[in-house]
Amino acid sequence: MKVPLWKIAHARSGDKADRADIGLFARDAETYAVLKREVTRERVAAHFAAMISGPVEIWPLDNLLALKIVLNGALQGGAARSLRMDNLGKSVAAQLLRMEIETGSDPGQTPVSRR
Amino acid sequence: MKSVRIGAGLGFYGDSWLPIRASIERGGVRYIASDHLSELTLAILQKDRQRDPGTGYARDCVPMLADLWPLAAKHGVKFVLNAGGLNPEGAREAIARLFRERGWRATIATVSGDSVLEKLDALREAGEALSHMDSGADIATVRERMLFANAYLGAQPIAEALARGADIVLTGRVADAALTLGPLVHELGWRWDDWDRLAAGLTVGHLLECSGQGSGGNFGSAGAWAEIPDYAHLGYPIAEVREDGTAVITKPPGTGGRVSFDTVRQQLLYEVHNPHAYYSPDVVLDMGTLRLADEGGDRVRVSGASGAPRPARLKVVGGYHDGWMGSGIVGFAWPDAYAKCEKAAEIILALARERGWTFEDTCVEYIGYNSLLGANADPSHRDELNECFVRIAVRTKDKKLADAFGRLFPWLGLSGPPYIGTMKGVAPAKELLGIWPTLVRRDLVESKVEIGMERVG
Helix, strand or coil, rough: EEEEHCCCEEEEEEEEEEEEEEEEEEHHHHHHHHHHHHHHHHHHHCCCCCCCCCCEEEEECCCCCCEEEEEEECCCCCCCCCCCCCCCCCCCHHHHCCCCCCCCCCCCCCCCCCC | EEEEEEEEECCCCCCCCCCHHHHHHHHCCEEECCCCCCCCHHHHHHHHHHHCCCCCCCHHHHHHEEEHHHHHHHCCCCEEECCCCCCCHHHHHHHHHHHHHHHHCCCEEEEEEECCCCHHHHHHHHHCCCCCCCCCCHHCCCHEEEEEEEECCCCHHHHHHHCCCCCCEECCCCCCCHHHHHHHHHCCCCCCCCHHHHCCCHHHHHHEEEHHCCCCCCCCCHHHHHHHHCCEEEECCCEECCCCCCCCEEEECCEEECCCCCHHHHCCCCCCCCCCCCCCCEEEEHHCCCCEECCCCCCEEEECEEEECCCCEEEEEEEEEEEEEEEEEEEECCCCCHHHHEEEEEEEEHHHHCCCCCCCCEEEECCCCCCCHHHHHHHHHHHHHHHCEEEEEEECCCCCHHHHHHHHCCCCCHHHHCCCCCCCCCCEEEEEEEEEEEEEEHHHHHHHCCCEEEEEE
């Protein structure tokens, strides 16, 4: 089934030069395997097609159950020359959390780790 | 085993220092590592210094120390701050003046030599291309417009200043994490080629450099953010670091916020590019071997850092003048709030066109609809919004034009669509800055680094 990322993961974004970068964090190992499989460079590039002019890079971190995602050419040249309200890319992670992925079975709604 | 506790200071110029009190009073910290400089803060400081050569530092360090020093002195806590900005000596003078007025004693050190703006041509002659790290562009295209250019120095001069007896170390541009790594190396006696321990220190510094973001602030999530306790009294993160490089991230007891596996890993990957090669002047960290163990009770154990030898070149970030932004904001109430915003944008842009104004770039965003989510905004409720604001921003080389653009907006108040909300949004021209990241051979910079010491009282 199709599920938006916000139901199963959490994320924070920031800026460096003309890049927005996102950490995407799975709640558990099972969800991490799904993220690793489904959150591909192609899909992320398509999700941000209107905003970015460069390639997408993704590094999976098995030890953190996380994906590091970098959007190149995402900030109109950089935060201090961007005309946007979100010149620092702080809400880029929220944009990513709206992306839908295929999860197989219903994963429910738990974005953070269970203690 | 020997260990030391270091507390986070500010995370940006203008951040609150009040949470630091709890770290000193009941967090057991020996040092506060305070980061006042974001990537482009130096541009603000450069403008200050052009107006008054005595300034050019992050001025919040003076009231901050005025407030915290009596407590810090009582607990034997030292400060490492990059608040020196473009003028560490100026910051030292201001603080020394304050301390003399109050009759306080301290040894204040400065670390300077990071600015390369005046040396760009000499560096070029020494064979450094200084081309843009990402695009490869020639620096000649922006050389005349460069407002600042500073190398990111490492932790060595900070550790040395502490070894010479500094109570307060004021630096210019250093790697943010160096503010923490310096005291760690000084206290724990790590060697400068012990890459794994330096990598562990870099990890800790990175976790502390954004103040509240390391302890539950800005916890990016749907719903879960609301479970962070007591934001109003959020405690800044504290690291307890052992000689072997393992660390516990925590926060002062009785404060808000949360230190957990989730909040710590969010900060760990924040503003990181390749996590297997996180560069600093002192070591290159691979985050792929790190282990985060949530011990509960706002304690997360961090271990397993792997380091590779420090890079041969230092990163330099320059900022150059890149035109002006003109902008205005106007809002409308229901009914047809979004449609009226669209109409207002159409009117403003038509007026600009009729005046013969042209812009290099125009950005129209609807606040309350898509100004933060962009193309990923959900359009299904767009036409039923209770209210909506439109913001139009333009890019131009002409400052007068940028100023004039905002002044098109007030006319809408009586002659545009109905139920207009505000006219507060007319903004004056704002200078835009391009950023110039580049690399430079470290010996060309490090040979010019100076440590100054002043004893007050």
